[in-house]
Amino acid sequence: MKIADLHADIGYDLLQHKHDHQRLTCEHLHKLEKGEVAYCSIANYFDGSQTLEEMKEMMDHSLKMIEDNGAVLLKNGSDFKDKTGVFMTVEGMCGVKDHPEQWVQFMKDHHVLIASLCWNEANALAKGAKGEADYGLTELGKQVILAMEEKNILLDVSHVSDDAFYDIMKVATRPVLATHSNARALCGAARNLKDDQIDMIGKTGGLIGMNGYINFISENPDEQDAEHLALHAKYIADRIGVEHVALGFDFMDYFEDGDGKMAKGLTDASCAQNMVEALRHHFTEKEVEMICYQNVCNFFEKYL
């Protein structure tokens, strides 16, 4: 079955291997193909240390690699109707200190479809899940959100702190995604969503992507597998409807320290079909299809 993955740090990985121009094909595309991941995020991931110039360098490089490796870039909602391929996303905007409109225009020019204000850190826009600051969302962060709404770039809240989350929800008027977060009721990680946060995302018409990182699935090592990730999908679907559930695996196999971080059965993108099997134990075939890719395609077609 086709799969859409809302979050993969591939943009970051490509720049780490800047001189390997085959990296996208050799490390990523063949695994995506094997796992039938037909739609995949190329997340340009910024951990809080990058300057604006370094952020731009990664995004330039990602686009160049997509082109040089012959991958199909999905640029807008209608592309999800009749094509499969990869799409640009941004995770964290640590280098942005001013001129929100110019930055958002830069993202637009680089075909970014989804972007988050911060990674785990606190930056000039918002506080992340592990950030230390006495604010949630800043005035600059608010301006970025408004500029993104105007330019039709969708907002990802996966990494924000709880206070930033509630601040953002007061400002955002368009559907909001959490591209790679699970349910905190089932696993108490700060990166997972509380029940009321799940409900609020559902009310915006948004999407929540299930994350395959072991520590977001369960505190119990015996439960860190695809089967237990499917329980998060079930929990969220029961609360707000299956049409709001998607996948955002956050595979880390290609990072040097990536060993042992992903759920059993979900080591890398080539095993993504194991998630389909796990979902089948809790959902009808039609619902599995929705979670695996249809919800994402519908969402982009509708809101981009």
Ligand SMILES: [Zn+2]
């Ligand atoms: Zn992340």
